[in-house]
Amino acid sequence: MSDLNTFKQPKSFYLIFSIEFWERFGFYGMQAILTVYLVKILGMDESTSFVLFGAFSALIYGFVAAGGWLGDKVIGTKRAITLGAIILMVGYALLGVSTTSQHIGGSTLIFIAMGFITVGNGLFKANPSSLLAKVYDENDPRLDGAFTMYYMAINIGSLISMILTPIIAEKAGYGMAFGVSAIGLAITVVIFLAYLKMLKSVGSPADLAPVNKSKMLMVIVGSVIASFICSYLLQNLFLAHGILVIAGLAILFFYFKEALSMTGIERQKMFVAFILMLQGIVFFVLYFQMPTSLNFFAIHNVSHDLFGFSAEPEQFQALNPFWIMIASPILAIIYGKLGDSLSMPFKFAIGMALCALSFLVLSWGAGFANSQGIISSNWLVLSYLFQSIGELLVSGLGLAMVAQLVPQRMMGFAMGMWFLTSATAAVIAGWVASLTSVPSNITDANQSLVIYGDVFGKIGYTTAAIAVITFIIAPKLTKVSRGESASVAQPAEA
Template identity: 70%
Template structure:
């Protein structure tokens, strides 16, 4: 999972660059969705009486990797271009966009395990492919709404040679990804090379300019580093928290029986509840609740999300099983923290990075997820119960101890982010530069 996530998010910067400079944001969105459709269709075929064997599974995952890479950064880049620089509505718009994404996630997380159990995984993956086909048709039908919005290539006739080159490149890289998924060392090594190259290009661009524009880009870089820490915690949901739900949480919510995997639907559920409230709060508070403070508060809530499980472990029953209410609270804290960090990460990039490199910078934001995916996989191994241990009391001790370490470590980082938030806010507002100019005048 760590290698797959790393390749997905590591390829997003490439997709952002393609949208910015090569074929346009809107065309890249459509192409990415088509490549994703192929990936899920192949995954459905592989699940059909083991058609194609293990090799087809890896090829399917390769197409899903590249489809995500092309798609993921570009809808947010397109949204950012709808608003003028400095528009106070941007944070609220990205929060509602994030809610819309999680609305789909909520229903898919509830339906997919049920479809897979009742009808088989081939049908579940087939439904995913059909959903993506509907997405492509819907986007093409609604494209007139944003006909005057997009990157520079969007506003000119398509260059057929460039488009064909991107298609061939996407197919080739899909097969390369399939190979890398079978060789984790090389996948991680390439991620390191790609990551370092992207960071180098970003910092090179930042230091090639001066004044407030450079300062904002450097603040964005600091906030991206905070994002890495957040995403390490975020990726515990499909790993550590999932296994914890299997071993140590009662499998019902308010008396309704659920499968352990369905607890993940609590994440988009909380996001749907909290998003409109936070969007209104952002619009009302404006600059009084600046981006660095939002990131810092997100880290505080993420810390609490793990500490609440450590505290709840003290109230486990005689069988070592905890009430699902503790996991509901945990997901609540983490989901609101997610809205403050991940949900606003794209808005942060839109605010602080020049329009000319918006898609690339959006991709770099997603690269924080790729970096975190590798670290998160290592953290998840710490919570995995050793082979042969199935006793709930033993797994409860393992999980609660590691969650305590994660929670307290995150709390320390949260305090640090709160301490530097005032300085970063002054830099963003240009107050530091103004004071320097006044002192030298």
């Protein structure tokens, strides 16, 4: 019966599924080639492009909470989705135009494009899932299946675009490749507006109320202004990083102020949530290596074939959604068998160990390179397998962890804090990736292999040490997460 419920969904589900598919198609297609475009076409050095990409990703995640709030409280989720998709389409189109205007401000135009993508993604990202939850009545048995299939839409969209976009960039140019991302968002807007009547009675209170034209105009104008502000920040990274630090410290202050005002197990759960968020930062630092250091490692030092077929090096990123789709149902079965015996802190610890392995195998694989300094693509395939399963155990459970540990009254704030972990990690990831940057005067793959082997080894062993610590503290964290006191050394009568 549960299998039947998974696939027998209301028509409105398939509408939301399709718009998420096409939006992710556009986003991950852009992400797959952006750093390569910055280096190959705009002439940035690898280190600068990695740090810029880190700041760009941080701003993207930083705006998600704001977009969710605007959808819930101000203009409605459906209007936020539409506006976000349009702004994203403009951003991708501007990226495409920047490839043909190198001598008339193209370098400035790319920053404006990234600003629009930041704000558009922020408006869009949180709202389809919020809308999907409102399609179903409370305790509807189809809900779990719906979110499983929805997550599949994300991975199918990213898998297809990460395969297609690098080929288009190579054969038809980067302008056409970014144009494909813009087309994906145009399809999103057309489908959503054409079938919007399916969702007539679904949405946040702001959705169901008549459109407030003044509020809508303020959000549109504010989004355009915010896009240009983001563009300015991306051109002044010291200021962007400073704002992130100040925002992070302010959020930490309020989080711990609230936690310290609590007592007993509630306070302990808040501290456990914070520790798991720190582990989340470590994971996301590694996750953001895919479009940066791992991408360029594939370019410089990995044989350009995948499962026996010739491949563009940027296409290796498609291994992430590929392994996610294969591993997700297997993990679901394992979770079902184990029940509550495998707690969330232990899942985080296992995920961290797998992430350590994902970089260690690349460091070890460097020792098996041929005389030209090229390693078999199988090492990268294995690395992405470990990384992707680690993602399911850490990132895939992150929001569930927040919901389980944080009091209901702080849920929105804590969800925003979880997204802040991604933003913080994105900046750190840019700096970490810059350690692997190959100087432009190095053309010998054997020399670049030494750089990658050394840095990936340090990343892997550092993450392994963190994984050992997480395993050591996991039993105490488990007791707290299950509502037991961590102070088990004291007798019950005390």
